[in-house]
Structures are given as structure tokens and as C-alpha cells.
Amino acid sequence: MTLPLIVYRSLRQHALSTLVTAGSIALAAGLLMVVWMVKEQSQKAFLETSTGFDAVLGARGSKLQLVLNSIFHLEASPGNISAADYDQIKKHPAVKAAIPLALGDNYLGYRIVGTAEELFTTVEYSPGKRYQLQGGGRWFAAGQREAVVGSFVAARLGLKAGDTFQPYHGLAFDAKAQHEEVYTVTGVLAPTNTPTDKVLWIPLSGIQTMKGHDPRTATDVSAVLIQLRSPTAGFMLDLMYNKQGNRLTLAYPVAAIIADLFGKIGWFDRVLALVAYLVALVAAGSVLASIYASMSARRRDLAILRALGARRRTIFGAVVAEAAVIGALGAVLGFAVYFGLLAAVANVIRTQTGVTIDILAGHPVLWIAPLGMVALCAAGGVVPALKAYRVPVAETLSPTS
Amino acid sequence: MLTVSQLVKRVASPEAGGAAVEIVRVPELSLAAGEQVALRGESGSGKTTFLHLIAGILAADEGKIVIDGEDVASLGESQRDRAREARIGYIFQTFNLLQGYTVLENVVLGMSFGPGGVDRARARQLLERVGLGHRLHHFPRQLSTGQQQRVAVARALANRPKLVLADEPTGNLDRTHGREALGLIREACREAGAALLLVSHDPDVLAQFERVRDFAEINQPRVPLPRAG
Secondary structure: OHHHHHHHHHHHHOHHHHHHHHHHHHHHHHHHHHHHHHHHHHHHHHHHHOOOOOEEEEEOOOHHHHHHHHOOOOOOOOOOEOHHHHHHHHHOOOEEEEEEEEEEEEEOOEEEEEEOOHHHHOOEEEOOEEOOEEOOOOOOOOOOOEEEEOHHHHHHHOOOOOOEEOOEEOOOOOOOOEOOOOEEEEEEEOOOOOHHHHOEEEEHHHHHHOOOOOHHHOOOEOEEEEEEOOHHHHHHHHHHHHHHOOOEEEEOOHHHHHHHHHHHOHHHHHHHHHHHHHHHHHHHHHHHHHHHHOHHHHHHHHHHHHHOOOOHHHHHHHHHHHHHHHHHHHHHHHHHHHHHHHHHHHHHHHHHHOOOOOOOOOOOHHHHHHHHHHHHHHHHHHHHHHHHHOOOHHHHOOOOO | OEEEEEEEEEEEOHHHOOOEEEEEEEEEEEEOOOOEEEEEOOOOOOHHHHHHHHHOOOOOOEEEEEEOOEEHHHOOHHHHHHHHHHHEEEEOOOOOOOOOOOHHHHHHHOOOOOOOOOOHHHHHHHHHHOOOOOOOOOOHHHOOHHHHHHHHHHHHHOOOOOEEEEEOOOOOOOHHHHHHHHHHHHHHHHHHOOEEEEEEOOHHHHOOOOEEEEHHHHOOOOOOOOOOO
16 A cells, blocks of 8 residues: 555656656557557458469469459559450369459549459358348349449448449549449448458459450450469469460469568568667656656655655665556557557558458557566666665755754 | 663764764663653754664664664664664654645555554544644645644654654744644653653753753764764
């Protein structure tokens, strides 16, 4: 009861510096957790998103571009592949499913992707998960000017079953490039927390035969999403398309290509982590400095406590505990910083990529970072605590007579 | 209850070029349980140092200070702290109240560091006894000087001491309040069964004690006293 009272009163007496210091700790703890969790969660989300398909077949070019374009709906398509190439991969005995994609149009900046209905009806987009419609509706019918809209687009644009829209040409929105065709929304996808949510899906033939598109490429597709019957088949296809052939590119395995991407941008995480660690050190230093600076004002109080029978180690412990409490206060506030910052970052990532980060996900860093800050602050408290430990009672309590 | 014998304390004196100078040499002083004794002494005579030695705030260089059967002069600092908390109450001239703590908390802290533990009810009783039952949650700065001295008295008695040391307890009070405070200290010590050793240079205060000793007679340092404080 005594130690908490001493710590509490001391914090109250120095309320302003306590709050300012706790604020800097909160920033440090929050930043540490955010840097860590954005890295962990975005990698996890990107990898999970890409686990539905084993490989992507597309025009000759970068595997990463192929994956980003066909699974994450980012970047431009490296080019088209012919209907014959699509037929060949679709009929290959090692291939379980081959879903064609055709790109080239948008609606108000959101991509319109032509595909086969089986993407929604027979394929698991992630192990154990199939696409579903929310609030009724139906899948589009092949060959019709119908669309199934991703949940994110539907929410942003207020689209629902029965609504109509006119696509725009190109992947980027240009108000002057509107097509004549009118599409009717037949259903809205239930949220999948994948980039699919950001897409307006129409039948493959829709993109292929849209007025203004080159009739010579009317049977081409932009890419083919592939599920394999066995992993060894992937190496076989890799050999066939990438090593022996020179017209097409097989991006395989998809997860490894994404992991490679994160490997390449890993330095960015490390720089952010370094910044966060430095902020943590500065914050712990500010605890040290603020308590140390107030030590002259506290000398008398400490001497009185010693005169009342407090041992040197009690005084030492009280100052260290005070530093730790400031750290703990900062760590608690740090969660507010964490959730605020992570929600903002998650929103940016979701808007830009369609990948959803779970801001409520647990991870050991969520207790290691706060406890680490408390420990660091307590360590910072040792320096002023030593000064407190050495306060000479008799001299401080003068006058003498 | 208290027996001081051959007690010596030296301090480094700037006036002597940093050399150690004796400021306390008390061959003998004793106090019976519950006895009240006043020491007369001028400023700078070493009275406060003497009380600090008895309280264990300062370490003695030589001699014995036996309180309730234990020689505190032979103890290490930590044990002296414990002995002080267990047996001694200290009333300072400047009160030395903790300004950031309430009146009640100041008294509670007086009993917080010993083996007896905290008894808030007793702290309240003591404050009621000194007439501050209605000021428990005030801060010292919100009290008059006289009231602050009464808090210091309550705090000195909080740990049920065997010996109360009072260093010029009325030095900061006017004559009326000084008399009142002294009466309260003596009465409270009597009620608590604590012995009282009080130092003062105020004839008005000294006149109220049956046993008054001159500190200059008790304290016989071997070199001239540095005039400190």
C-alpha cells in the first residue's frame, strides 16, 4: 500500500511531465506494434489471398506482374494469350481447374474482369471457401450483359442486383471512354476480404466482344488462373512453358512469388522497425530525463521518507516503479495509437489492393512490445533511482542546530 | 529506555580545510521510559546532529546509543532505518510534512515502513486527537502553521514510538501556538507512554519541563565547535 501511494503521489505531483512522457511512450509502443503487425498481417493477407490458385498462365513477361495483375488486380496485363493456349492448359490432365480472365475495362475506376461462371460455382478461392452472393441475386449468365459485383465496389458505388452500368474502356477511368453496352447487376458477392471484392465481374465474352475492342483478339484471354491436381505438375508445366517455350509465362508457385516480393521489400520493414526501436529508446530516455530533472525538487520528500524509516532500497524501488508505471501508462495508451494507426494503414491497403488486414488479430508482439516498453522505462528509472538512493537525509533535512 | 554513552561524531569541516572536526562528544545521557527531558542549547551547538545520531539518521563514529535494549550505534544503515521506524518518532522544527500528500497520508506514512503495518483507523484517531479530524484530506499548504505542527505530532506518534525526539518543535510558531503545541506534544507522549527528548533554546519552552539539561554541559567536543546553522 505504501509503495503505490508514493508512486501515485509522485506521478500526481508531476502530472504534466508524466502525461507528456507517457504520450511519447504510447507513440513508441504503438509504432512498434503497428510496424510489426502491418508487416505480419499484410504478408499473411497477401499470402492467404494467393493460396486459392497454384499458378497463373499469361503472356511472356514478369511472373510478379502476372500474379499482381490476375490475382491482386493491380498493375497492367503483360498481354494476351490465345484461345488455343487457354484450351491447351484447360485440357491438360494435371490441371484441376483453369479459370480464364479478360481485362481491359473499368467502371468508375474499378476493374471489370471477364471470367467464366465456374470461378464462382466450382472453385474454392481459398482452401475451404467458395464465393457466395449476399442478399439474394444470382450468378451472371454466360454470354449475357450481366455482372456480379464485388462487395467493396458494391458498397462504394451503391450497386445492388437490378442496377445497371456502362463500362469505360481501359484500366484507368476516363469519362470520355464509355462503352455503349449496358450491364445489369445480377448479384453482389459476399465479402471475401480479397481483391475480388474490388472487381465487377462479367462473362468472359463481355470483355472479348465489347465494342471498340480489337475483333482480332476477341477470343484471347488476359490470363488463366490454375489449380493443379498435384504439386509436381507445377514443375512439369514450369518446364514446359518457361524453360522450353518462349511465348508464355507460367507464374508458379504463386505463394513463392508473393513471398519473394516481400523479401525484396523487406528492407523497408527493417527501416521502419529501426525507426520504431529508436523512438522506443528516445521515449525511455525521456522517462529517465524527466524523472532525473525533477530529482532536485524531490530530494526533500525523499529525505523525509527516509527519516520516517523508509530504507534506501524502498526509495530506489519507488523511483524505478514510478518509471515503470509511466511506461505501463504509455503502453496502455499505446494501444489507442496502435488501433488508430493500424486502422488507417489497413484502410489504405484495402483501398489500394483490396487485401484486408485484420486489425483485431492477436500476435505475441502485442504483449512483448508493451511489456518491453515497461521494462525499458524501468531500466531508464534506474539512473534517477540511484540518485534518489544516495540522497543524504541529515544534510537535506537541515537546518541544524 | 535511552542510554547514550561515550558518543562521538565528527564531520568534515570546510573551516578546518576539510579535516574531520568533532561536533558531538556526549559521555553520558539517559532517559527512563516515559520520561520527558528538555535539552537547552544554542543554535550551532550540535543539538540536531545529536538527535540525528539517536534517531539513526546519522552514523556515530564512537560510543553507544542503547534504545530499548538495542545499541543502534552499532547497526548498519538499513538496520538503523528499521530501528527508527520501530521505536522513534521525530518532530522537526520545520515540520517536514510531505506537501504532495494529504494530512491523513502524511500520518499513514509515519507507520508505513515498520513491521506494524498501516492502520488507517489509528491515523484518523491521532489526527482527531490533535484536533484535525476535519482536515484529513487537506494538503499541508491548506493548513495554518500551527495545524501543520499538529500533523507532525500525529505523524511522530503514528508508529507507537518508545521515544519521541523533538527538535525546536515550537521554533516556527508564535508564543501562543508554541505553548499550545508543546502542551499537545507532552500530553500526547504521556498518553502514548513514549519518552520525550526535546531540544530548544526558548526559555518559555524549557520552563515547562521538570528535567532540563544544558546541552553545552552534556556535549564536550575536543576541539572548538564550528559555528554551523
